[in-house]
Structure formats: structure tokens, C-alpha cells
Amino acid sequence: MIDWRDYDAPLLSPILQAALDSFVTGGFHGTSIRQLAGAAGLSVPGLYHHFASKHAILAEIDRLAMEDLWQRSVAALADGGQEPTARFDRLIECLLLFHAHQSDLAFIAFSEIRALKDQHRYAHIAARDRQQKLLDEVVEECVADGSFTTEFPRDASRAITTICTGVSQWYRAGGELDPAGVAERYGEICAHAAGLPMK
């Protein structure tokens, strides 16, 4: 079982990390293959040795991000008590930690989705839908056992997803909250959004 709270090991290879940094600064379409090679300390042919195209680099970054989020989410759900609210709390903690620790990755995976072509775009959408469905089911479990009172579990689940993914838009390392602080504070807000009664 992976440690879903641990972000010490880098997810991306140095080449992909350099590409991600370039995309964050200049956008996918605004970054040339020459700039990506330079950022990675490679020649253009050297970069093409590793990846067939700029698009293949974006697609691989996106695939790794969505797969990592999924593996962590499944681990978080399994890792402890199986009461619905305990499962909800861990899944939300996992989503919030991911979008704080990996804010650049999540921002690019979201904002450059239109740049993904063909099967890579379908794969992204399938991964996103699978991730949403996981949360939908947990919210429904919490409603079914009376822990949450929302009349619209699917909408609450979607709203909670946007709170969590929205973290990648504003989170900056070195700000007021560290990732654990984000998870604690916004986790509570998410639970209330789904109709957790006030204490």
C-alpha cells in the first residue's frame, strides 16, 4: 500500500519536471520544443530521443498525474475505519493534499486539457470521471447513513470537487497554510457543503 500522504518522492522525471515548469510559465501552446529541450539541459534531438512530440510530453505528465491521484485516493479510502464519514474525510484530505502539493501539476492537467488530442483526451476524461464517481459514492454513503443531509448528493459532490481542484489555482508554497493546513480547514468546509450538521 502506498503512503497517500507522502509527497517526498518526486512523481516526474527531471525532463518532465522541467517541461511542467515551462508549461506553467508559458502555457503549452506558448512553449516551443526548443525551450523544453533547453529547460531539460538537452539538445532538441536529445529530447526527441525521449519523447516523440511536445504533445507526448504533455500527455505523459497528465497520465502520471491522474494515475497518482487515483492510486492515492484508493489507498486513502482503504487506510482506516470504514464508516462513511471516515472514508469521506480521508478521501477529501487526499484530494486537498494532492492539489496543494501538486498544484502546478493539477493546474496544467486542468488548464491544458484542450491541448490533449485523441486517445489522450479520452483517457483524461475517463480518469476524471472515475475520480468523480469515487467521491459521488462516498458522499452517497454518508447521506444513506444519515451523516450528511444534502438533498442533492451529486451536486454537492461536484461542488466539493471544485473546492479541492480549486486549491491548485490559489495555493502557493510558503503562504499562510501548508498542505496539511489546507486539508484540515477546507476539509471541514467540504463536509459542511455536503450537509454535515454544525457541531
Add this chain to the structure above:
Amino acid sequence: MIDWRDYDAPLLSPILQAALDSFVTGGFHGTSIRQLAGAAGLSVPGLYHHFASKHAILAEIDRLAMEDLWQRSVAALADGGQEPTARFDRLIECLLLFHAHQSDLAFIAFSEIRALKDQHRYAHIAARDRQQKLLDEVVEECVADGSFTTEFPRDASRAITTICTGVSQWYRAGGELDPAGVAERYGEICAHAAGLPMK
């Protein structure tokens, strides 16, 4: 006073609307000035007669969007009872209606912000901050009078903003909910996120 619930009149000129449609399909960097001219039924020199550059078109779309949202928000706050929760409900309704009716506009204003240069970027950030501050103050009024119980009004306000702006990511005309339905259902979720006690 403008009617902040009315979206019958188009906000954008036909040239800007055609450009917005093109940006939604292909992204700002992925769309050429030639494509923008063609979409507007103009020659390239004809388009340059109206706008100095592709960037000027994006900047004008963004400026109009942020100004329209601001005018509607101010009108919504003034338009009725001044109890804090009534003001909150109207402001959230306004934000949700805007991001459903103008989902393409809001999506581009958000996702292409990195393409905005210099003073246009600063103007966007200033407009966004002014908009966030408006909501922050209303949430704080609701906490001060005991209507909302959140311990972290600023964070709740930021989470609520992401719920509202997130509508522009998933809303599609002709889906299950119309804009008024989105406003009703997600308005309730937003109020609970800020700690409105359950009924």
C-alpha cells in the same frame, strides 16, 4: 439600475463573440488572427481595423466579462433587503447565474489569464480581487450576525468562489439544470459551506 438576472442582451459584439467561440474551441495560442477574421466574416486587414492584435481582442473580452460581473454583483447586493443572509443569497445567485449563462466567457477569462500581458493582466487580477473582497465582506457580515458559523470566513469565501466559478467548467445549456436551477441548488450548497446551520 441594471437587471442583474437578465441575460437576454448579448454582452459581446459579433466580432468578439466569434473570437470567443474560436478561443473556446482552439485556445488563445492555438487560434490564428486569420481564423479570427474568418470567424467574424472579415478580412485580416478588416479585423485589424477594429483591434490592434489578437491579444487586444482577448483583453477586451476579459475586460467586458469582469466589468459585467462587477456591475451585476453590485446591483444584486443593492436589490432588496439588506439583512446579511439576504445579501449573501443574492450575490451567490448572481455569481452562479453569471457562470452558467456566460460559461464560455468565464472559462476563457479564467483559463487564458496567463496569455494576458502587462496592464491587462494586472487589471484582470485587480478585478478578480475586488470581486473576491465583495464576497469576503458579505460572508463576514453573515458570521458577525450569527447566521453563519464558519470559523474561517476567508477560506469559506474562497471555497464558495471556486464552487461558483467551477460552474463554467461543467455547465452546458440543455443539461439537467437551467441557470436558475444551478443558482438554487448550488446556492444552498454554498451557504452550507459557510456554515449555515441545517434546517
